[in-house]
Amino acid sequence: MTEKDIEVMQKLFSPGNVAVIGATASSERVGYNLLDSLIEGGYKGKIYPVHPSLKEILGIPVYPSLRDIPDRVDLALVALNRRDTVEVLERCGELGVKGAVSLAGGFRETGEEGRALEKRIVEIAEKYALKVVGPNTLGIMNLEADLNASFYPVRLKKGNVSLISQSGGIGFSIIQKCQDEGVGLNKFIGAGNRTVLEIADYLEFLAGDAGTRVIGVFLEGVENARRLVQAAGRVARKKPVVIYKVGHSDDVNKATLTHTGSMAGPYKLFRDIFNQYGVLLAGSVAELVAACKALSLCQLPAGGRLGLYTYTAGPAIVALDGLAGREISIPAPAPGTVRKIKAILGEDLPVILKNPIDTGGLGTRSGTYGLLVEAALNDPNFDLLATFSCPHKNWRNPTSELIEAHKKSGKPLLSCYISTIKGVEADREVLQQAGIPLYKSPEETAWGIAALVHYSRGVECLS
Amino acid sequence: MTEKDIEVMQKLFSPGNVAVIGATASSERVGYNLLDSLIEGGYKGKIYPVHPSLKEILGIPVYPSLRDIPDRVDLALVALNRRDTVEVLERCGELGVKGAVSLAGGFRETGEEGRALEKRIVEIAEKYALKVVGPNTLGIMNLEADLNASFYPVRLKKGNVSLISQSGGIGFSIIQKCQDEGVGLNKFIGAGNRTVLEIADYLEFLAGDAGTRVIGVFLEGVENARRLVQAAGRVARKKPVVIYKVGHSDDVNKATLTHTGSMAGPYKLFRDIFNQYGVLLAGSVAELVAACKALSLCQLPAGGRLGLYTYTAGPAIVALDGLAGREISIPAPAPGTVRKIKAILGEDLPVILKNPIDTGGLGTRSGTYGLLVEAALNDPNFDLLATFSCPHKNWRNPTSELIEAHKKSGKPLLSCYISTIKGVEADREVLQQAGIPLYKSPEETAWGIAALVHYSRGVECLS
Numbered sequence: 001m002t003e004k005d006i007e008v009m010q011k012l013f014s015p016g017n018v019a020v021i022g023a024t025a026s027s028e029r030v031g032y033n034l035l036d037s038l039i040e041g042g043y044k045g046k047i048y049p050v051h052p053s054l055k056e057i058l059g060i061p062v063y064p065s066l067r068d069i070p071d072r073v074d075l076a077l078v079a080l081n082r083r084d085t086v087e088v089l090e091r092c093g094e095l096g097v098k099g100a101v102s103l104a105g106g107f108r109e110t111g112e113e114g115r116a117l118e119k120r121i122v123e124i125a126e127k128y129a130l131k132v133v134g135p136n137t138l139g140i141m142n143l144e145a146d147l148n149a150s151f152y153p154v155r156l157k158k159g160n161v162s163l164i165s166q167s168g169g170i171g172f173s174i175i176q177k178c179q180d181e182g183v184g185l186n187k188f189i190g191a192g193n194r195t196v197l198e199i200a201d202y203l204e205f206l207a208g209d210a211g212t213r214v215i216g217v218f219l220e221g222v223e224n225a226r227r228l229v230q231a232a233g234r235v236a237r238k239k240p241v242v243i244y245k246v247g248h249s250d251d252v253n254k255a256t257l258t259h260t261g262s263m264a265g266p267y268k269l270f271r272d273i274f275n276q277y278g279v280l281l282a283g284s285v286a287e288l289v290a291a292c293k294a295l296s297l298c299q300l301p302a303g304g305r306l307g308l309y310t311y312t313a314g315p316a317i318v319a320l321d322g323l324a325g326r327e328i329s330i331p332a333p334a335p336g337t338v339r340k341i342k343a344i345l346g347e348d349l350p351v352i353l354k355n356p357i358d359t360g361g362l363g364t365r366s367g368t369y370g371l372l373v374e375a376a377l378n379d380p381n382f383d384l385l386a387t388f389s390c391p392h393k394n395w396r397n398p399t400s401e402l403i404e405a406h407k408k409s410g411k412p413l414l415s416c417y418i419s420t421i422k423g424v425e426a427d428r429e430v431l432q433q434a435g436i437p438l439y440k441s442p443e444e445t446a447w448g449i450a451a452l453v454h455y456s457r458g459v460e461c462l463s
Numbered sequence: 464m465t466e467k468d469i470e471v472m473q474k475l476f477s478p479g480n481v482a483v484i485g486a487t488a489s490s491e492r493v494g495y496n497l498l499d500s501l502i503e504g505g506y507k508g509k510i511y512p513v514h515p516s517l518k519e520i521l522g523i524p525v526y527p528s529l530r531d532i533p534d535r536v537d538l539a540l541v542a543l544n545r546r547d548t549v550e551v552l553e554r555c556g557e558l559g560v561k562g563a564v565s566l567a568g569g570f571r572e573t574g575e576e577g578r579a580l581e582k583r584i585v586e587i588a589e590k591y592a593l594k595v596v597g598p599n600t601l602g603i604m605n606l607e608a609d610l611n612a613s614f615y616p617v618r619l620k621k622g623n624v625s626l627i628s629q630s631g632g633i634g635f636s637i638i639q640k641c642q643d644e645g646v647g648l649n650k651f652i653g654a655g656n657r658t659v660l661e662i663a664d665y666l667e668f669l670a671g672d673a674g675t676r677v678i679g680v681f682l683e684g685v686e687n688a689r690r691l692v693q694a695a696g697r698v699a700r701k702k703p704v705v706i707y708k709v710g711h712s713d714d715v716n717k718a719t720l721t722h723t724g725s726m727a728g729p730y731k732l733f734r735d736i737f738n739q740y741g742v743l744l745a746g747s748v749a750e751l752v753a754a755c756k757a758l759s760l761c762q763l764p765a766g767g768r769l770g771l772y773t774y775t776a777g778p779a780i781v782a783l784d785g786l787a788g789r790e791i792s793i794p795a796p797a798p799g800t801v802r803k804i805k806a807i808l809g810e811d812l813p814v815i816l817k818n819p820i821d822t823g824g825l826g827t828r829s830g831t832y833g834l835l836v837e838a839a840l841n842d843p844n845f846d847l848l849a850t851f852s853c854p855h856k857n858w859r860n861p862t863s864e865l866i867e868a869h870k871k872s873g874k875p876l877l878s879c880y881i882s883t884i885k886g887v888e889a890d891r892e893v894l895q896q897a898g899i900p901l902y903k904s905p906e907e908t909a910w911g912i913a914a915l916v917h918y919s920r921g922v923e924c925l926s
Contacts, residue, residue, distance in 0.1 A: 027857040028828060036857065105823050110815070153856045167777020169853055169881050173904060176882035220780060246780055248787030255780045255819060284906050285781075286749070314630020317683060317709055317718045318748075324711030352573070356718060360568050365491060390632055393616045394490040394499065418632050419639035441636060443747050 001204045008131050009205045012099030013142040013187060015074030016045050018149060019097075021066060021088050022079035023049030025057050030103050031079035033151040034139065035060065040155055041141070041148025046071065066091050073097045077139070077149055082106040085135060086120045093128025101149060102135035107193055109136065118195050125196040137192030138168030143185050144211045150190065159184015160213035161292045164202045166191050166220045170285065174218060174244075177289040182428050182438070183296060186211045198224065200231035207235040214295040216288050219245040225270070233277030240295045240455045242280040244288040245270055278458030280451055290444040291451030293437045298384075298412040300456040305329045306449060307382030308356035309373055311363025315388040315418050315442040316356035322446030328453055330355050331381045340375040344368050356388075364392075370401030377409045384412040384452060386445055391417050391424055399427045403434045412452055416445040464667045471594050472668045475562030476650060477608040478537030479508050482560075484529060484551050485542030486512030488520050493566050494542035496614035497602070498523065503618055504604070504611025509534065529554050536560045540602070540612055545569040548598060549583045556591025564612060565598035570656055572599065581658050588659040600655030601631030606648055607674045613653065622647015623676035624755045627665045629654050629683045633748065637681060637707075640752040645891045645901070646759060649674045661687065663694035670698040677758040679751050682708040688733075696740030703758045703918045705743040707751040708733055741921030743914055753907040754914030760900045761847075761875040763919040768792045769912060770845030771819035772836055774826025778851040778881050778905040779819035785909030791916055793818050794844045803838040807831050819851075827855075833864030840872045847875040847915060849908055854880050854887055862890045866897045875915055879908040 001009070018038060022031040031051075035058050038047050048069045049062045056062055063069050066076070066088065076092050078085050078100055085104050092100050102121070107114040118135070125132050133140055139150030143158040152172055161183055165171030168190050178185055187209070189202050199222060206212045215235065222228045232241050246252055247270070274281050282288040306328050310316040320330065338353045345351060345362050352358040357376055363369065377385045391397055397417065406413045415431060416439045417424045428438040439445040464472070481501060485494040494514075498521050501510050511532045512525045519525055526532050529539070529551065539555050541548050541563055548567050555563050565584070570577040581598070588595050596603055602613030606621040615635055624646055628634030631653050641648055650672070652665050662685060669675045678698065685691045695704050709715055710733070737744050745751040769791050773779040783793065801816045808814060808825050815821040820839055826832065840848045854860055860880065869876045878894060879902045880887045891901040902908040 030824065033855075033857055040856075152853075165777075167775070167780070169773075169775030169851070170777035170781055170905075172853060173778065173881045177904075180883070218777070220777070246784040248784050251793045252780060252783045252787060255776070255783055255817075285904060286906070310632075312630075312632030313718070314628075314633035314681070314683070315636065317630070317715060318633055320715045320718055321709040321711050324715060330714045354717070361493065388632070390615075390635060392496075393503075394496055418636045420643070441640075441748060442633075443749070 001201060006205060006208060008098045011074050012131055013140065013147070014145040015099065015147070017048060017071050017073060018043065018045060018075045018077060019048040019050055019066060019069055019073045020077045020079065021050040023051050023057050023062060025054060030151045032057065033153055034077050034079055034149065036153040037148040037150055040153040042146040042155060043148070044146055048073065066095060074099060075149065076100040078102045080104060082114060082117050082135070086117050086124070089121060089124050089130065089132065093124050093130050098129065099131050101133040101137065101139055103137060103139060103151065105136040107135050107195070109193065118193065121195050132196040133189065134192035135195060137190035138171055139190050141185070141188040143187070150188070157182065157184045158186070159296060160186055160211065161216060161296050162187040162206050162209065162212040163216045164189045164191055164199055165218040166199070167218060170218045173285050174216065174288060177285050181289055181293055182432050183289060183293045198222070198227070200227045203231045203235045203241065207238050213239060214292045215239060215241045216292045217241065217243045218288070219243055221247060229273050229277055232274065232279045236278040236458060240280060240451070242282055242288055242291045242295070242451065243274060244282040244285065280454055282447070286444060287447045290439065290447035294414060294448030294452050295455060297432055297435050297437045298414070298452055299410070299435070301384040301412050301452055303383040304453040304457065305331050305381060305383045306453070307333065307376050307379055307385045308388070309376040309385060310356050310388035311359050311361065312388055312390050312418065313356065313358050315416060316358065319386060319388070319416070319442040319446045320356070322443045323450060326450045328450065333357060333376070333379050334381045337375050337379040341372060344371050344375070364395055366396050366398070369398045370404055373398070373401055374405040374408065377405050377411055377413060382411070384414070384449065386414045386416065386449055388416045388418065388442065391419055397424070397427050399430055402431060402436055406434060406436055414439065414445055414448050416442055418442070464664060469668060469671060471561045474537050475594055476603065476605040476610070478562065478610070480511060480534050480536060481506065481508060481538045481540060481612060482511040482513055482529065482532055482536045483540045483542065484513040486514050486517070486520050486525060488517060493614045495520070496616055497540050497542055497612065499616040500611040500613055503616040505609040505618060506611070507609055511536065529558060537562060538612065539563040541565045543567060545577060545580050545598070549580050549587070552584060552587050552593065552595065556587050556593050560593065562594050564596040564600065564602055566600060566602060566614065568599040570598050570658070572656065581656065584658050595659040596652065597655035598658060600653035601634055602653055604648070604651040606650070613651070620645070620647045621649070622759060623649055623674060624679060624759050625650040625669050625672065625675040626679045627652045627654055627662055628681040629662070630681060633681045636748050637679065637751060640748050644752055644756055645895050646752060646756045661685070661690070663690045666694045666698045666704065670701050676702060677755045678702060678704045679755045680704065680706045681751070682706055684710060692736050692740055695737065695742045699741040699921060703743060703914070705745055705751055705754045705758070705914065706737060707745040707748065743917055745910070749907060750910045753902065753910035756900045757877060757911035757915050758918060760895055760898050761877070761915055762873070762898070764847040764875050764915055766846040767916040767920065768794050768844060768846045769916070770796065770839050770842055770848045771851070772839040772848060773819050773851035774822050774824065775851060775853050775881065776819065776821050778879060779821065782849060782851070782879070782905040782909045783819070785906045786913060789913045791913065796820060796839070796842050797844045800838050800842040804835060807834050807838070827858055829859050829861070832861045833867055836861070836864055837868040837871065840868050840874055840876060845874070847877070847912065849877045849879065849912055851879045851881065851905065854882055860887070860890050862893055865894060865899055869897060869899055877902065877908055877911050879905055881905070
């Protein structure tokens, strides 16, 4: 991407005004929901709905055509059928619009006519230097600009994680999981058919985007795999890129071809190449979000030696199981740590001073929890620590103790609060603001750990 | 298990009274929380707290010793340290108590002294025909009897899924996930060290338990693997058994040894043997619960041919990806179904009439949704159907349409509502009462599908 390209992309994601072509008063339709999303998202710029006859939708004055809008349009959202979409994109080009999102499906994924229309979009984009997102997309969001230009009217938590998704449905599933996990979002890009802008373009744009610290990608398949892998690898030197990629069977390959028009391709090949380039691969939406969460909140560990501290053995064991085969080192605690813990709890007690360190029932007492975690976190054998506890009606969650110990040590600390029976949203908010991710399952904790260690290793070997 | 054994087990899980030995007024301690759990769970029988000096705890009169209790005790909960536990179990035996739960840890998992004490428990149990759950356990629950005899004071949704867990923490994590998924529970058994009662015993008991339709198990490792596998296989002929087993690495094997005193053992060996015996294996808490949910709610499919119906391609593709390698057949829809769908939507529309059937934007309209799902569900090529939709502020969820179509067809139907932004709890309740499991992610939907198909196949080849 040239500097000029990046400038256009910035305007596309932070537009001074937005036109919605194909706006309608029918609440089931995309054209209505784009308007509703702009309002719901709190967009502060000017909104120009376009419809040949309506005067007002959702309280906003409507313009009969693109030409009648008194401004130069920064972002055109096109919610028309496939044939009219192509017409309007040409009008956009003529009027000097530089950024558009084309929502409609029905292009190359459905056959010959769609393919021909999509070729026209490429020609128009080239002729007018028009950047087009989609077609066949959920839309885009930029929470920094209070812009929800998707047809899902929601207002989301702001943060430093940006997402690129080839699928709207899975994109939304990732967004939802981020919300459920208290992971703040920066930008969302529904890549759709990637007719003009490819995933590699979005990666390059986000690499230079100050608000984005971590990039999560849902991938079905791409035409130019080499360009994607190289771009992802380049971007991964600057900030973490986590990719969730489908394509484990022929059924999936056939289905992706009819979805956004490209084969998923051999999964293992992708995995090996991504590994080589320092790009992280996730196996599910939950893993993608768990990885993004850790990378969004934690400093990187100085090495890959993990300590586990718990008073409930099973969850620590499940986390260990989730780390099996991921080349994370689980060293024994240093003799000094064992001495410290014995000094806190007494010599002759049924606690397990290996790794995981398991203090059993004694570990639940609020008086000693902070001292124990501090001892574990400061162990010179550990580069990062994961703690496990179980919210309980009559026990205080060890939230303040975790924050205190973390402040003193400077090492990455991840916490797993098994179960949400008591409700852990308030604790999560406080912990995550202090840079300690809170996970509700040991499996997700393991994925967060693996992402931190693997990315820090990748940084080493790439830099 | 003999008939007499089963009778004793039934009394243990449906006791007329419960003694809590080691009851205390300190809310951080297990002895207090057992009492709190009995109250919170709504237990209707008599509760006898035992403490040498206290007069009343949580409003309940306290007895100075087991001997002072005016009743024959049906269930003794022993919340004392390991040495006193052994003493009290002997008293239980002498007094003719037949069922006990021993909560304390500190037995063979911590070394020689613990091992010796545990041997004493075995001797006592044999001498007095005393059934002991644990030690080193979270406790037991029987929701049918409003009995929460664990030290986690919660009240849970009742249903037909029973759980056996070797770990309290993971047991609780499974319970919590069940609650989050609207999966009702029947019994929970924290197996702990399995000193007297082994997992095979619990399986055999639950096999004959009328309230239990599905059995979920979390397993670390066992001493007598042969007995476990044979018991699980025998039980699986009567009702589904889903096992989540850790043990993917040596680190895990070492950790399980110091947890409940047994090695996890070679994972692949377990998997192959379980498969052979018709026992289902899950890879995570989420998968265990997804499988139990489908088996709890759905009738079994007549075969393994799956149809997928969606208006958002990505989630159906992710579900397909989750099914890769699981030998589920994904046949094309029958010509009659394609004709029906065209008759509903029109001939020349950009919809994909393969499998997944993807009606794109047209599929979101409430007027036609029911007709489309009905057409898909009645396709003679499909033995079961999964549908995917995306809750949205301005669209009605297709809940009533799914229920209507399901009623008419008699085939298993699983629904995936991507995202919970709108809140889907009310829809979930209604759908699940109608026998349609609702999943919030396509990965979990795939696990539910796989469990149904695999169990129905197992039933075929075993019967």
